[in-house]
Amino acid sequence: MHADAAPTPAAGPRTVGSEVGPLRQVIVHRPGLELLRLTPENKDELLFDDLLWVRRAQEEHDEFRELLAGAGVDVLLLTDLLRETLALPGARSFVLDHAFDERVHGPAATPALRAAVEAMTDNELTDTLIGGLTKRELLERVDEPRSVVLHAMGLDDLVLPALPNHLFTRDASCWVYDGVAVNAMRMPARVRESVTYEAIYRWHPSFVDDDFHRWSDGLDDGAATVEGGDVLVLGGGAVLVGMSERTTPQGVERLATRLFAAGSADRVVALAMPKSRLFMHLDTVMTMVDERSFIKYAGLGMLPSYTITPGSGPGDLAIADHAPEKMHDAIAYAMGVADLRILIAEQDVHAAAREQWDDGCNALAVAPGVVIAYDRTVTSNNYLRQAGIEVLTMPGAELGRGRGGPRCMSCPTIRDGI
Numbered sequence: 001m002h003a004d005a006a007p008t009p010a011a012g013p014r015t016v017g018s019e020v021g022p023l024r025q026v027i028v029h030r031p032g033l034e035l036l037r038l039t040p041e042n043k044d045e046l047l048f049d050d051l052l053w054v055r056r057a058q059e060e061h062d063e064f065r066e067l068l069a070g071a072g073v074d075v076l077l078l079t080d081l082l083r084e085t086l087a088l089p090g091a092r093s094f095v096l097d098h099a100f101d102e103r104v105h106g107p108a109a110t111p112a113l114r115a116a117v118e119a120m121t122d123n124e125l126t127d128t129l130i131g132g133l134t135k136r137e138l139l140e141r142v143d144e145p146r147s148v149v150l151h152a153m154g155l156d157d158l159v160l161p162a163l164p165n166h167l168f169t170r171d172a173s174c175w176v177y178d179g180v181a182v183n184a185m186r187m188p189a190r191v192r193e194s195v196t197y198e199a200i201y202r203w204h205p206s207f208v209d210d211d212f213h214r215w216s217d218g219l220d221d222g223a224a225t226v227e228g229g230d231v232l233v234l235g236g237g238a239v240l241v242g243m244s245e246r247t248t249p250q251g252v253e254r255l256a257t258r259l260f261a262a263g264s265a266d267r268v269v270a271l272a273m274p275k276s277r278l279f280m281h282l283d284t285v286m287t288m289v290d291e292r293s294f295i296k297y298a299g300l301g302m303l304p305s306y307t308i309t310p311g312s313g314p315g316d317l318a319i320a321d322h323a324p325e326k327m328h329d330a331i332a333y334a335m336g337v338a339d340l341r342i343l344i345a346e347q348d349v350h351a352a353a354r355e356q357w358d359d360g361c362n363a364l365a366v367a368p369g370v371v372i373a374y375d376r377t378v379t380s381n382n383y384l385r386q387a388g389i390e391v392l393t394m395p396g397a398e399l400g401r402g403r404g405g406p407r408c409m410s411c412p413t414i415r416d417g418i
């Protein structure tokens with residue numbers, strides 16, 4: 001284990017050089033108030049399959065952070081980063097401009113809402129932006145503005161919606177080599193998450209002076225969506241992207257073009273995935289566990305893929321189409337290895353489907369051959385161990401109800417290459 005390895009600060013530009021190289025720094029979100037906003041009526045729209053016992057979910061998350069810290073990873077909390085960012089006036093007004101919009105709140109209420117929230121401390125504002133604000137909570141701060149929108153709302157309706165999926169820090173921004181993509185999100189419930197990251201990367205002292213590229217501007221990218229759960233940094237200039245329920249071909253094209261223009265990557269393999277919630281992101285069915293090994297869900301099968309490389313002129317792309325049976329070969333070729341080691345746990349079809357649903361394929365590597373996984377996916381974990389992978393387990397009975405595992409709950413911001 002790497003328990004004694006102290007986090008090394010980034011030398012030169014901020015880089016996430018691979019999926020499995022030693023993980024140095026990561027952003028996670030300890031869930032709080034936002035999960036208390038989930039009800040049987042709104043949970044589906046908020047992309048949760050059940051309500052969570054929040055205290056227990058927090059304890060599970062604490063164990064996650066302990067495992068990361070024990071592996072020598074510098075663990076940044078999203079709430080700390082956001083709070084410290086909101087202390088800066090430019091960042092504060094940027095975030096408020098995006099939180100309150102006349103098109104949503106109406107012209108009459110918007111200025112009053114903004115003023116009420118602007119008066120909050122950095123701490124309160126952080127909790128409000130992530131946890132949302134009910135009309136009742138608003139009226140504790142200001143007299144009811146004369147607004148049709150507000151009058152028509154129930155006292156316990158959310159004037160500012162909560163962002164429970166901030167738990168899954170992987171998705172709304174993702175670092176790929178020496179740059180970051182702040183992602184345009186596919187689902188309405190997650191769109192505002194990008195604002196949090198945009199503010200942090202533009203203003204927070206830990207990022208503002210660093211030298212890094214921007215692969216996308218999540219706030220302006222429209223339908224060209226990419227989510228971090230679909231993006232695997234294979235290492236050595238190669239990237240694997242799932243075109244899933246969430247990530248569009250347009251989004252992949254833009255990412256590839258920008259990576260190539262900066263010279264930060266020169267091969268992107270895009271997989272044509274089924275468009276379903278079951279396989280919502282590539283990392284729910286396939287993740288890397290060491291330099292050439294992937295854990296993969298048996299039910300995924302083989303998918304058509306496309307290898308994208310720089311074309312002859314500036315901005316041009318060259319694209320090679322591959323038949324489904326070539327999926328693993330295309331990835332191996334992009335990685336410059338003879339073949340991949342694909343680890344598919346041996347279990348019956350029902351058991352495999354259940355373990356995929358419980359994020360058994362969503363491993364987070366902290367170093368080559370050392371991964372964090374939920375304890376409940378016993379067969380997958382034991383299979384990995386038999387294949388020589390060290391599996392550190394954490395409880396996930398509550399956290400898993402949001403349909404995301406350790407990889408989804410982490411946004412690596414510094415990681416070595418392989």
Ligand SMILES: NC(=[NH2+])NCCC[C@H](N)C(=O)O
Pocket residue numbers: 046047048165168170171190228229230280281283284402403404405407408
């Ligand atoms: N990288 C991931 N697989 N993230 C999982 C996100 C889960 C979240 N509830 C959603 O539906 O968006």
